[in-house]
Amino acid sequence: MNTSKLRAWSAFATVAAALLTPPASAQRLERSGSEVVSSTCAACHVKGEQGAPRIGDELAWAKRTSQGLTALTENALKGIRNMPAHGGNASLSDIEIERAITYMVNHSGGHWIEPLRESTPAAVRSSEQIVQTQCAKCHQDGLNGAPKIGDRAAWAPRLKIGLDKLVKSAVHGHGAMPARGGVTDLSDFEIQSAVVYMFNYGIAALPTEPRAAPAASTPNHQLIDGTEIYLGVVPVEALSASQRQGKVPSGKGYYHVNISLFDAKTKFAITDAQVKVKVADPIGLETKTLEVISANNTISFGGYFRMSGLNPYTITAQIQRPGTARLIEAKFDYQPR
Numbered sequence: 001m002n003t004s005k006l007r008a009w010s011a012f013a014t015v016a017a018a019l020l021t022p023p024a025s026a027q028r029l030e031r032s033g034s035e036v037v038s039s040t041c042a043a044c045h046v047k048g049e050q051g052a053p054r055i056g057d058e059l060a061w062a063k064r065t066s067q068g069l070t071a072l073t074e075n076a077l078k079g080i081r082n083m084p085a086h087g088g089n090a091s092l093s094d095i096e097i098e099r100a101i102t103y104m105v106n107h108s109g110g111h112w113i114e115p116l117r118e119s120t121p122a123a124v125r126s127s128e129q130i131v132q133t134q135c136a137k138c139h140q141d142g143l144n145g146a147p148k149i150g151d152r153a154a155w156a157p158r159l160k161i162g163l164d165k166l167v168k169s170a171v172h173g174h175g176a177m178p179a180r181g182g183v184t185d186l187s188d189f190e191i192q193s194a195v196v197y198m199f200n201y202g203i204a205a206l207p208t209e210p211r212a213a214p215a216a217s218t219p220n221h222q223l224i225d226g227t228e229i230y231l232g233v234v235p236v237e238a239l240s241a242s243q244r245q246g247k248v249p250s251g252k253g254y255y256h257v258n259i260s261l262f263d264a265k266t267k268f269a270i271t272d273a274q275v276k277v278k279v280a281d282p283i284g285l286e287t288k289t290l291e292v293i294s295a296n297n298t299i300s301f302g303g304y305f306r307m308s309g310l311n312p313y314t315i316t317a318q319i320q321r322p323g324t325a326r327l328i329e330a331k332f333d334y335q336p337r
């Protein structure tokens with residue numbers, strides 16, 4: 001071995017030793033994904049007992065992996081329906097469960113990287129945080145043809161296939177673009193918000209019209225905790241072709257409820273919030289988490305709700321912005337015509 005190889009090898013050996021040395025409190029070595037699966041998970045996940053996603057069944061796993069590793073691990077640790085907590089083996093650590101999941105995912109069409117060390121599962125990260133710490137490594141300078149952050153001309157043709165498909169493409173990776181941008185535990189939602197951020201970066205996208213009216217007297221606008229909230233309600237029949245996104249319901253009395261969010265300070269569209277909407281009249285209540293929609297060069301949140309023309313409605317938007325603990329709640333009165 002020459003010296004540089006030797007140096008590399010000894011650095012590797014040091015890291016490997018550190019990884020393999022259990023902390024003083026641990027009684028044993030951590031098991032690998034394949035060991036955990038064969039000793040514990042295989043009992044149900046090989047044949048698909050009681051509805052367990054079968055190892056090798058790409059479709060069954062694809063549906064679940066969209067949550068990202070952190071959420072999947074949480075469900076496997078707590079148990080979900082017929083899936084027992086910790087797969088029924090309480091001695092398994094969080095990281096061993098993560099590795100086992102990664103192993104099953106990778107044998108079912110996935111390309112996740114087996115986690116090496118104990119990670120603290122983060123709360124939903126903000127799009128800015130994700131982009132600046134990870135995606136920027138390549139997307140800042142356009143390394144290997146990566147579309148640059150804020151370069152709308154480069155992003156627009158890619159967005160033509162639809163935001164969902166673009167997110168899928170980033171999840172699977174191709175060419176020099178690594179799966180999930182190289183971060184195994186990013187959820188699809190976080191990847192989506194990172195993509196939208198890169199598309200929107202540097203563009204002030206405040207709608208000009210509602211801004212012109214004095215904020216307080218516009219019934220469909222509220223300013224809460226530095227967040228500008230705009231409500232739009234349109235009967236499904238009146239939606240333009242480009243606005244018809246997601247699964248458009250057929251039948252009478254459906255409305256598209258749209259929430260646009262802007263940061264009051266920066267004036268940028270907020271695209272990485274989670275928005276839940278409650279539509280209530282004196283008789284009933286419907287609650288939905290809104291989907292991200294892209295139309296007319298802006299990003300907003302939308303969902304379909306059924307309303308009769310008989311009653312006044314209260315539309316309540318609950319908005320969770322990453323990095324802020326407090327839930328923002330905006331109530332609007334609405335009377336369908």
Ligand code: HEC
Pocket residue numbers: 036037040041042043044045049050051052053064071072073075076080081082083084086087088089092097100101
């Ligand atoms: C006793 C049977 C059984 C064993 C053992 C078992 N599982 Fe499961 N697992 C299930 C079933 C059933 C489901 C489907 C639950 C559902 O979604 O209804 C499931 C679902 C899952 C999911 C998907 C969770 C989600 O959010 O969709 C993961 C991840 C998982 N198992 C991981 C594991 C791991 C890791 C092990 C081994 C440590 C394991 N399971 C052992 C029965 C089992």
Ligand code: HEC
Pocket residue numbers: 130131134135136137138139143144145146147158166167169170174175176177178180181182183186191194195
């Ligand atoms: C190691 C470099 C690298 C990192 C890190 C990276 N990307 Fe990429 N990305 C690329 C390259 C190169 C392309 C262009 C690939 C091509 O079109 O062949 C690309 C393309 C994309 C595309 C367009 C895919 C398509 O089908 O057109 C999306 C979306 C994307 N990246 C999202 C992300 C996100 C989100 C992150 C951060 C979580 C990220 N990338 C991190 C290198 C990277």
